[in-house]
Amino acid sequence: MAGRAPDPGFFIGYLNSVPRSLAIFLVVGAALFVGGMAGLAFALGTNANDPGDGAFARKLGKQEMTGVLLEKPYPILRVRPDANNPEPRTVMLTVPGKRSVERRGKKFFGQVVDVKGFMFQRGDIDMLQIQGKKSLQAAEAGEGEPPPAYTPAPAESLGRWRLIGEICDSKCHLGAMRPGDGLAHKACANLCISSGAPPIFVTQEEGAVAGETFLLLADEEGGPLPDSFRDYVAILVQLEGEVERLDDLLVFKVDIDRARVF
Amino acid sequence: MPVGWNRNKIIYDVVLLAAVVAYILLFIKIAPSFQDVTRPTTGIILRIQAFGTCAFLMLSFILCIGPLARLDRRFLPLLYNRRHFGVITCAVAFTHASQVVSIYFSFSPLDKYVAVLASNTSYDRFLGFPFETFGIFALFLLLVLAATSHDFWLRFLTPPIWKAIHISIYVAYAAIVCHIVLGSLLSKQSPLLAVIVGLSVVAVTGLHLVAGRIERQKDRSTAEDADETPWVMAGHVDDIADGRGIVVALEEGERVAVFRYGDKLSALANVCAHQNGPLGEGRIVDGYVTCPWHGFQYRPGDGCSPPPFTEKAATYRLRLDGQRILLDPRPNEPGTYVEPVRVTPTRETEA
Numbered sequence: 030m031a032g033r034a035p036d037p038g039f040f041i042g043y044l045n046s047v048p049r050s051l052a053i054f055l056v057v058g059a060a061l062f063v064g065g066m067a068g069l070a071f072a073l074g075t076n077a078n079d080p081g082d083g084a085f086a087r088k089l090g091k092q093e094m095t096g097v098l099l100e101k102p103y104p105i106l107r108v109r110p111d112a113n114n115p116e117p118r119t120v121m122l123t124v125p126g127k128r129s130v131e132r133r134g135k136k137f138f139g140q141v142v143d144v145k146g147f148m149f150q151r152g153d154i155d156m157l158q159i160q161g162k163k164s165l166q167a168a169e170a171g172e173g174e175p176p177p178a179y180t181p182a183p184a185e186s187l188g189r190w191r192l193i194g195e196i197c198d199s200k201c202h203l204g205a206m207r208p209g210d211g212l213a214h215k216a217c218a219n220l221c222i223s224s225g226a227p228p229i230f231v232t233q234e235e236g237a238v239a240g241e242t243f244l245l246l247a248d249e250e251g252g253p254l255p256d257s258f259r260d261y262v263a264i265l266v267q268l269e270g271e272v273e274r275l276d277d278l279l280v281f282k283v284d285i286d287r288a289r290v291f
Numbered sequence: 292m293p294v295g296w297n298r299n300k301i302i303y304d305v306v307l308l309a310a311v312v313a314y315i316l317l318f319i320k321i322a323p324s325f326q327d328v329t330r331p332t333t334g335i336i337l338r339i340q341a342f343g344t345c346a347f348l349m350l351s352f353i354l355c356i357g358p359l360a361r362l363d364r365r366f367l368p369l370l371y372n373r374r375h376f377g378v379i380t381c382a383v384a385f386t387h388a389s390q391v392v393s394i395y396f397s398f399s400p401l402d403k404y405v406a407v408l409a410s411n412t413s414y415d416r417f418l419g420f421p422f423e424t425f426g427i428f429a430l431f432l433l434l435v436l437a438a439t440s441h442d443f444w445l446r447f448l449t450p451p452i453w454k455a456i457h458i459s460i461y462v463a464y465a466a467i468v469c470h471i472v473l474g475s476l477l478s479k480q481s482p483l484l485a486v487i488v489g490l491s492v493v494a495v496t497g498l499h500l501v502a503g504r505i506e507r508q509k510d511r512s513t514a515e516d517a518d519e520t521p522w523v524m525a526g527h528v529d530d531i532a533d534g535r536g537i538v539v540a541l542e543e544g545e546r547v548a549v550f551r552y553g554d555k556l557s558a559l560a561n562v563c564a565h566q567n568g569p570l571g572e573g574r575i576v577d578g579y580v581t582c583p584w585h586g587f588q589y590r591p592g593d594g595c596s597p598p599p600f601t602e603k604a605a606t607y608r609l610r611l612d613g614q615r616i617l618l619d620p621r622p623n624e625p626g627t628y629v630e631p632v633r634v635t636p637t638r639e640t641e642a
Contacts, residue, residue: 038364039574041586042371045298054365059306063313066348069487070314073344074322074337076483082329127399206394207333211478215419216410217395223410224399259411263478264418290418 083151083204085158092157093145094120095168097179100138102247102254103227104130106157107181107276109141117182119278121156121227121245123149123200129225133165141168141177149203154229154243154278156203184273184280187239191269192281193291194232196246196262198222202229215263222262228254230268230281238272244281251282258285265291303372307379314345335394342387344484347471349380350464351491358502364572367583374440377460381430381437388430391423422473429466432459445566454567468492513540517617525549525558525609525618528634536580538571541620546571547607549616550580550591555631557591558607558618564625565602580604593628 038048047055096108104122108114122130122144134142145164149156159165168177198221201209208214210231222228228246235242248254249270270283318341323331332340353376359366369376396406411421436457438444445453468488476485514523525539531551538561539547546561548571559580561571568584575581579588579597589596594604603625609632610617616632623629 039576039581039583040368040371041576041581042299042368043295043297043586047299047368051365051368055368058369062352063306063310066310066345067313067317069348070317070341070345071322071325072483073481073487074318074341075325076481077323077326077328077332078480079328080330080332084330125398127397206336207330208336208480211475211480212419212422213474213478213480214395216407216421216423220396220399220401220406220410224401260413260416260419262419290416 078208080207080209081151081202083149083202083207083209085204086148086150086155089148091145091161092148093143094157095141095143095177095179096120097181098122098134098137098140098142098144098165100131100134101252102245102280103225104134105227105245105275105278106142106144107179109177109179117276119181119276121199121229121278123156123158123226125158125160127200127221127224127226130159130165131225133159137165137167141179142166143168149200149205151203152242154203154241156199156227158200182276184275187272187274187279189270190238190272190281191267192230192232192237192244193234193265193267194230194237195265196228196258197231198226198262199229199243199245200226202231202243210263212263218262219259222254222258223256228258228262233265238279238281239274241279244272244279246285247280247282249282249284251280254285261285261288261290267291299368300372300375303368304375304379307376311345311349311379311383314348315341318344335390339387339390339394342383342390343471344487346380346384346387347467347488347491349376349383350460350467351495353377353380354460354464354495355498358498361502361505362498364583370584371586377433378437378440381433384430384433388426391426417473418477420473422470425466425470425473429463429470432463432466436460436463442565450564450567464495509538510540510544510546513542514618514620517612517615519617521619521621522610522617523620525616528556528611528614528616531556531616534575536571536573536575538569539618543620545620545622547618547620548573548580549609549618550575551634552578552591554633554635555591556609556611556616556634557629557631558609559589559591559594560605560607560622560625562604563587563602564596564604570604592631593626595626 038051040051094108096106099105106120106122108118108120110117124130143166144159145161146157146159170176195210197210198218200221230244230246232242246254267289268283270281273280319337356369356373360370392403396403399406413419471488514525517524526537531537533551536548536550539549547558548561549558552575559570561569563570563582565585565587568582570580570582573581573583580591581588587602589604594606596602605622605625606627606629607622608619608629611632
């Protein structure tokens with residue numbers, strides 16, 4: 030086809046010559062485009078909400094705990110006090126990936142077990158990711174000692190509460206992902222909870238119940254939530270139910286189908 | 292060759308890639324140092340946000356190119372290689388999606404692609420609606436458009452079908468806006484993103500409305516009937532500069548490009564056979580009517596592209612009544628030779 034530019038201002042892409050005035054316009058436009066994209070990247074990249082202080086606390090090293098493994102509402106460990114941690118505590122449990130502790134733990138539910146793994150921590154709530162060989166097994170007695178036994182304190186009722194907040198999956202919210210909440214994370218949270226991660230209720234008001242912001246969710250009978258929980262994850266909802274204290278962990282027993290969406 | 296690689300296309304792509312690389316690097320490497328957060332956003336989530344917002348901005352810009360080129364001819368070079376812009380945007384969007392799948396939907400007992408569709412099924416709700424569906428739909432459209440962007444598909448599908456398919460870019464844009472609104476903006480996590488999405492929607496719709504209004508005005512001023520049927524008034528000889536054309540709107544909604552080259556006048560359909568570009572806004576280059584979009588060329592006499600090209604445009608009969616140009620609005624078969632009308636130069640045009 031043609032081999033020369035016809036007149037100033039008319040651009041033909043396959044001709045290498047570009048009219049000078051047009052070339053200046055295009056160079057300035059290209060610089061503005063690249064610069065504008067860079068500016069927008071910086072503006073959007075710095076305009077982030079604080080995803081919180083949740084983290085996979087690998088720096089704490091591998092943790093070892095002994096306690097009673099409970100199945101409901103979700104796998105938790107009522108940790109036996111020891112010299113390092115004289116106060117009894119309750120730790121939510123998980124395993125690597127979006128999977129349930131149940132497969133590894135079902136033969137130990139209700140028993141005293143030794144567990145090993147790494148902690149997720151956010152504020153004053155934590156979770157143990159059971160990890161490694163022989164990381165979940167029946168508690169071993171020391172030589173010449175009786176089999177380990179531990180009877181956790183019974184649940185303490187804190188009465189009925191009506192709370193506003195967001196349902197999150199504990200693992201992501203405690204640091205597996207930052208941010209581990211919000212609508213963008215909803216499907217992930219649904220998948221995590223469906224796969225066995227304990228759901229937690231994060232109250233809108235910080236420290237809303239006995240100074241705690243994070244409550245483990247259960248149905249009204251103390252079992253896992255029904256599948257209808259999925260409709261209420263990652264959005265602001267009001268839930269009503271009884272709150273129980275298990276050592277340092279609060280459990281919020283609710284009828285999820287009576288959740289009120291804001 | 293009009294559709295092969297050339298220096299201008301390479302420069303175009305280099306600028307695009309520079310913009311994408313600058314965007315991604317600034318977003319994931321520099322900006323986090325300036326965030327006011329307790330702990331930084333997880334790396335892969337930062338990349339998801341970077342690639343997602345980058346794809347949206349690129350698509351917004353792509354959709355502005357068309358009307359901008361209608362309003363200011365200096366933007367026409369951006370139109371020339373717009374398909375590469377689209378393919379790169381598709382690649383950026385695909386990267387966003389693949390990272391979403393690799394972190395949000397992996398590591399569970401469920402297959403990750405099943406998990407994408409099964410994890411959130413709250414389709415009966417506004418808050419918490421599975422916004423991923425809009426993203427998947429938009430990505431599907433972008434992939435189809437990218438895969439069929441080559442001129443092979445344009446010839447294979449024929450321009451009308453190809454154009455009809457590629458108009459779905461607007462559907463993809465609307466789906467992406469829904470994807471962002473339902474997935475991010477309703478969480479009120481980034482007021483700035485809300486502002487940018489709003490500006491994008493205003494810019495894309497506003498520019499199209501303005502450009503469309505101008506085009507409608509052109510269509511409304513249709514050629515008047517001449518004294519003798521079927522001829523219509525196409526203009527005045529002095530209205531057309533040498534080497535240029537004018538566009539004549541007919542009552543049937545058709546447009547005809549009337550070109551002057553030296554002392555000759557010829558008329559072709561205003562629609563380029565390549566991508567429906569406006570031939571009448573082109574130029575005569577080396578004796579050929581040249582489309583302003585991609586430089587496709589046609590002989591003014593018979594509307595045929597020079598060998599080896601096979602594109603053809605419909606031709607129209609012209610005649611002169613003094614200095615008035617009369618046009619027969621009945622198109623000839625594309626490629627039909629029509630003897631050009633010879634004009635007598637006036638003093639004004641000689642000068």
